[in-house]
Amino acid sequence: MFHRFDFSTFRSADQAEREEFCRQFVASLQQHGFCKIVNHYVPPADIDQAFEISRAFFELPLNEKLKSPHPAADNPHRGYSAFGVEKVSTHSNYDAANPMPLLKDMKESYDIGSESDPLWDNIWPPSGVLDTFRPTFTSFYSACYHAELAILEALSLGLGLPAETLANLHKDEINELRLTRYPEVSRSDFAHSTRIAAHTDFGTITLLFQDDVGGLQVEAPYGSGKFIDIDSGGRYECILNVGDCLRKWTGLCSARHRVHLSEAVQTNGSEMGLTNDVVPERYSIAYFAKPDRTASLRPLLGSEADKSNDGTVCMTAGEFQNMRIQGTY
Known part of the structure; x- marks a missing residue:
């Protein structure tokens, strides 16, 4: 159902081929808000290193992880958030035709921003606590920006x-860069909790790298309240999804998604080797591309774009992000 795009085609010297690639790329996002991409400029070795260091951090004792804590407020999105701290379900039903039940998130995470951000500093593990963490993710952030x-x-x-x-x-x-670990849990826990609640992303696009455990689901058709699995192609395949800011600019679909108990596990858990109804831990790394805070969210296409000089004041990306994040901590 979801298209897979090889970005080596975009680097082709053939202009007609490039134009057709871009047309199909946008058409897929107009329909689904999601697609898969490979050869996306983030080197496989960098992805391997990022997953290795992410796992090493989350395997530290809790008291070591808490030496770089996320502030006890919605902003800034920086540092370590322990299991159950963030409440994504508070914005599960933003602009949703079919509201979803509010479920507790079963995850822990670490948020990283730009080292040159003039507003918020990063919160890094202190010296002596996994000293490879900062250089690894500073470099990975740069690769994702490219x-x-x-x-x-x-x-x-x-x-x-x-x-x-x-x-x-x-x-x-x-x-922003987010490292996430979803701990091993019982299948029965999904009756009242989820790995991350249904939501749309706030920014422009998200690049998601994940292991092969599965569980990522997207609402399809858009607005239906029904979710289908997105099969994982492994950590080198990137899932790209449209965020709310890009939707406001262009009308592309910003589909709701979640990490839940996959249909495959629900129906074939024993065949997949799961014992005692336990769903294995899951790791992912998400890169959230966000507009400049002062960027206007005025539409870029169609009749609305023609009103750019009519004096109407539109919300800035920074104002929109602050509105969306409220209540998550």
Whole structure:
């Protein structure tokens, strides 16, 4: 159902091939809000290192992880959040035609931003606590930003906009990187909890790298309240999804998604080797590409874009992000 795009095609010298790639890329996101991409400018060795160090951090004793704690407030999104601290379900039903039940999230996470962010500093593990953590994720963040710029160019061209349109709204690099561990849990826990509640992402696009445990689901058809599994192609395959800011600019679908008990596990748990109804732990790394905080969310396409000089004041991306994040901590 979901298309898989090889971004080596976008680097092709054949202009017609590039244009067709961009057209199909945008058409897929218009329909689903999700797609899979490979050869996306993030090197496999960097992905391997990021997963290795992420696992090493989450395997530390809790008292060591809590030396770099997330603030006890919604902002800034930085540092370590222990199991059950963040409440994504508080914004599960933003702009939703079919509201979802509010379920407790079963996860722990670590949030990282740009080292050059003028507003928020990063919160790193102190010296002596996994000293490879900071250089690994500073480098991985940069690789993801390089991939982001290429994807934004492809999106701009596929939408019929000048190539630099979307990149020009992301010059400040105020993106965020999130490491997540979903601990091993019983299948019965999913009756009252979930790994991460149904939601849409706040920013422009999200690049998701994940292991092969499964559980990622997307609402399909859009607005139906029904969720289907997205099969994992392993950590080198990236899941790309549209965020709310890109939807406001372009009308592309920003589909709700969640990490829950996959249909395969529900129906074939014993055949998959699961014992005692236990669902294994799951790791993922998400890169959230976000607009500059001062960027206007005025539509870029259609009749609404033609009103750019009518004096109407539109919400900025920073204002929108602050509104969406409220109540999650």
